[in-house]
Amino acid sequence: MLRLLLCYGRFVMIVRMKAQNWLLLTYKVPAEPAKKRIALWRKLKGMGAVYLQNGVCLLPKNDDHTRRLKIIENEIDEMAGESVLLETVALDKAQEDKVVGRFKADRDEEYVEFIDKCSDFEAEIAKETAAKHFTYAELEENDVDLKKLQTWLEKIRKLDFYVGTRAAEATDRLAQCEALLDAYAQRVFEAHDENR
Template identity: 90%
Template sequence: MKTQNWLLLTYKVPPEPAKKRIGLWRKLKGMGAIYLQNGVCLLPKTDDHTRRLKIIENEINEMASDSVLLETVALDKAQEDKVVARFKADRDEEYAEFIDKCDDFDAEIAKETAANHFTYAELEENDVDLKKLQTWLEKIRKLDFYGATRAAEAQQRLQNCEALLDAYAQRVFEAHDENR
């Protein structure tokens, strides 16, 4: 078995100003870190994560706070599986939220179709919404280090949204005699 190495960051920052503490939390979550408890987070060891965590460690020190950055491994396979499961669970939560937004997108297209509202303005608005979904899924994928269970479902839902918008666009073009 190949051992998975992780980077473990522990830190303690003052509660005020909250803006700095929240900013730190957002950066770490934005990298895909999981929190084992308050002020203790974990990321897979990569050169990029090492570099970024060293920058964050420096920021923590500039807050007149304390941090320790370590490389670590799980004690055994069961512990490693537990950590990987936490990473997958975090991504699955994000995929679930993404899928909910795909449902909203589908409902919006259905509403406009039922109302025979085939305008370029509506098409443009829905195109912007689709681009947001595409960008969002790409961000989640970048943080999906271990292949969360809902990744394929999220990809399929995005493809459905793309097909739905293509069909709606065709109706808009037909309504404006673009293809005749």
């Protein structure tokens, strides 16, 4: 824990600052069947875990993570594996920043992929607009694609424990996609009104 010295006149007071607590899971599972090992890895990554090395991962400590890691610990036992679940803190602020940086980097990779898909969505709308393809079927298809983007961003945000550097950009890009679909929908409605 970090300590801060506060001086008030002749008195010195030591205040403990709250350190970030993490849950550290170390595990070893049999190599075969590989599908069980891969499923375990996916489950942990799906929770937002950062791997420090093979079989060693970290999550911010909270009740949900504690509960889910205890369940995973039991699953590892059922796989004839070994595991240890610990609560830990960083040695100092520099180490804590390294770990937080790893979490942010993982989320930023996901945000970059998301932003690329937003570009694909924008290109699809531009293509349909250029072709003057203003149909309800196309609007419905694009609406489904937008809902997938919205759901995906929500999943990334749920695992973004420390607010990745690309989070705001991803949010802005989704808003642009939503506005683009609204404008496209308006063109579809206008095209169908003209046909009546």
